[in-house]
Amino acid sequence: MKKLKDIGLFYSLLFMAGLTLLLLASAISTSIVDIGDKRLSRSQSDSLTKVIQLEISTIKKRLRNAQPVSAYLVINSTANEFYLNKDSTTLKRDKCSTGSYVMLKNGDLQQWIFKTPKGEFKILNKRKNPVWKKPDWAFVEEGLPVPSPNHPSRFEYGVLGDYALGLGDGYLIHGTIYQRFIGLPVTHGCIRLNDENLELIYKTMPVGAKVYLF
Amino acid sequence: MKTSQIFLAKVFAFTISVGIFLSLFLQILIAPSVVNREWKAQESDFNYNNVESSLIKQLTNTRSLEKTLENDSIYLVISLIDSSVAIGVKGVSFYTTKIHSYDIDPLLTSLHASVYLNQFQKPISFTEIYSSIIKEPIKVKIAPKNAEEAAKMVTLPDSMIFEPAHISYRAANGLNINLKGKVKHSLLVQLYSSLKQRLSVSTSMTQEMLKASASLEPYQHQPKIDIILDNVDLTSIYRALSCTPKIVVQF
Numbered sequence: 001m002k003k004l005k006d007i008g009l010f011y012s013l014l015f016m017a018g019l020t021l022l023l024l025a026s027a028i029s030t031s032i033v034d035i036g037d038k039r040l041s042r043s044q045s046d047s048l049t050k051v052i053q054l055e056i057s058t059i060k061k062r063l064r065n066a067q068p069v070s071a072y073l074v075i076n077s078t079a080n081e082f083y084l085n086k087d088s089t090t091l092k093r094d095k096c097s098t099g100s101y102v103m104l105k106n107g108d109l110q111q112w113i114f115k116t117p118k119g120e121f122k123i124l125n126k127r128k129n130p131v132w133k134k135p136d137w138a139f140v141e142e143g144l145p146v147p148s149p150n151h152p153s154r155f156e157y158g159v160l161g162d163y164a165l166g167l168g169d170g171y172l173i174h175g176t177i178y179q180r181f182i183g184l185p186v187t188h189g190c191i192r193l194n195d196e197n198l199e200l201i202y203k204t205m206p207v208g209a210k211v212y213l214f
Numbered sequence: 215m216k217t218s219q220i221f222l223a224k225v226f227a228f229t230i231s232v233g234i235f236l237s238l239f240l241q242i243l244i245a246p247s248v249v250n251r252e253w254k255a256q257e258s259d260f261n262y263n264n265v266e267s268s269l270i271k272q273l274t275n276t277r278s279l280e281k282t283l284e285n286d287s288i289y290l291v292i293s294l295i296d297s298s299v300a301i302g303v304k305g306v307s308f309y310t311t312k313i314h315s316y317d318i319d320p321l322l323t324s325l326h327a328s329v330y331l332n333q334f335q336k337p338i339s340f341t342e343i344y345s346s347i348i349k350e351p352i353k354v355k356i357a358p359k360n361a362e363e364a365a366k367m368v369t370l371p372d373s374m375i376f377e378p379a380h381i382s383y384r385a386a387n388g389l390n391i392n393l394k395g396k397v398k399h400s401l402l403v404q405l406y407s408s409l410k411q412r413l414s415v416s417t418s419m420t421q422e423m424l425k426a427s428a429s430l431e432p433y434q435h436q437p438k439i440d441i442i443l444d445n446v447d448l449t450s451i452y453r454a455l456s457c458t459p460k461i462v463v464q465f
Contacts, residue, residue: 014228018235019420048265052273059276066283066305074308078450080374083309101350102369106357113352118288118454120303143358184371212308214288214301214454 072210073173073201075191077116080183082193084201092200095183097176097192104141112137114188121167121211126202130164130174132156137188161195163202167211173201238424238433245435246321249388254329267327274327277335278462279305287456289337292391292441294318294465299393299443301454309454311447314396318465319437333387337460340391342384347452376445381452383461390438391461393452395445439463 071091074083077098084092099115134154139146147153161175176182176192186192191213193201275295282289283305291300291307294316300307325333351372358364378395385391399407426433443451 010224011227014231018231018238024239045265049269052265052269056269056273056276059280062283063276063279063305068306072308076309076450078453079446085308100369100371101352103352103354104357105354110357115350115352119286120306140357141364143360143362143364181371184374186371210306212303212306214309214450 068210070206070209071204072212073205074212074214075116076214077118077185078214080185082191082197082201084204086204091204092197094194094197096197097182097187098185099187099189100185104137106140110136110140112188116187116189116191116213117169117171118213121171121213123165123173123205123207123209123211124168125166126207127164127166129162130160130172132160135170161193161198163198165202165205173211174198241426241433242435245433246437248432249321249435249437250325250329253333253387254326265327270327270331274331274335275464278337278464281336282460282462285337285460287459288454289460289462290451290455291462292439292464294439299441299447299451301451309450311444311451314442314444316442317440319439321435321437322439322465333389334463337462338385338387338389339458339460340383341386343382343457343459345381345452346379347381347449349453349457376449378445379448379452381448383459384436388434388436389463390436391463392438392440393448394440394442395448396442439465 067087071084071086074085075096075098076082080096080098082092082094082096083090101113101115103111103113105111132155134156136146159177160172161177164172164174166172171190173191173193175195175198178186178192179194182192182194275293279291282291282302285302285304288301288303291302293300294313297313297316298310299313300310302308353369353372355367355369358367376395378397380395381393383391383393397404397407422433
């Protein structure tokens with residue numbers, strides 16, 4: 001019995017020693033790297049330094065040129081927030097509403113996903129007192145029959161607020177009569193703002209200004 | 215069994231065990247150097263030795279940002295230099311957030327500047343991605359048959375509460391980037407979880423190494439960067455990125 005205990009103790013100690021060795025190896029190994037390389041002469045390295053500095057400044061210039069020149073809007077569709085920026089300054093940060101991620105299924109043939117797209121967009125047009133021309137899904141969602149393309153029931157007045165800014169493919173930045181839902185993901189893909197923020201963005205952002213949606 | 219036989223068996227077992235441990239020890243010891251050598255061997259386009267390493271690092275970082283000018287889809291920029299994470303498109307970083315804390319593999323910080331240039335002068339593509347965050351929280355709604363049915367239908371908006379989550383990106387060159395949500399705990403719990411994490415790292419490393427030994431394959435070191443971010447930012451960033459995102463890493 002004593003022998004068994006001795007053997008158990010021996011292997012436990014051996015295992016512990018081995019484990020300590022491995023942990024020690026993992027701790028010191030990552031700081032050992034091979035840095036042996038051929039060296040350049042002083043004049044070669046000086047001229048190379050100048051070439052590198054020139055390349056860096058050229059790239060930095062290219063990157064600066066890519067920055068938006070006018071005010072631009074950033075929409076965070078996860079946090080349902082917007083950031084109105086100019087240069088590196090945030091002019092306004094507040095709540096907005098974005099796509100609900102609802103997938104509306106009408107039988108097997110029709111379906112729509114109400115999500116806000118992601119990427120770089122531009123303000124393509126600006127309108128005052130916009131009229132909403134209801135698409136097919138708006139009728140399907142309400143359990144109503146879909147009317148003909150230009151039927152009077154498709155046109156709704158006042159529901160988009162005082163202004164609308166078009167981003168293309170039917171996506172708009174607009175106002176709402178449901179102000180209490182601002183800050184929640186409840187839209188059909190458009191960006192909804194309260195009246196005050198909508199006016200600010202309408203007045204600050206020209207046609208062609210960048211909008212980043214993520 | 216005689217005492218001498220027991221003694222011999224002990225010596226034999228001891229020798230075998232020490233041999234195994236020593237071989238594993240050596241494997242772990244050289245594994246980072248192997249990674250370094252492999253990384254150095256890839257597309258070494260110029261001899262940048264003797265040039266100030268800070269300048270080479272600056273060149274690497276600007277080159278990788280230059281490459282983003284061509285990116286139409288949203289990419290991630292992780293800059294440990296100024297402790298920030300940003301997302302951008304076509305060279306414009308439009309949303310930046312601060313890193314709460316980070317942990318970087320010592321191998322990465324001790325890389326020679328020319329190896330840093332080789333590996334990080336362009337955005338990295340990731341081959342394996344794991345996340346505990348739902349990419350698109352889609353809710354299916356069946357169209358109502360009439361207006362009455364529509365009036366009764368209520369669809370609740372997606373929750374605006376963001377629980378701590380994590381995302382793991384693994385690059386083809388073996389680099390692992392782990393983005394984690396910030397957990398609000400007391401100092402003691404934080405200390406405990408930090409120790410637990412360190413222990414789990416060591417354990418997983420030992421496990422990987424033992425697995426490699428069992429399958430007679432050399433142990434491969436996988437350098438990693440762990441980053442803690444705000445939970446809302448973490449979810450926002452994950453959902454913003456495509457399924458195969460490009461990531462610029464600067465440190």
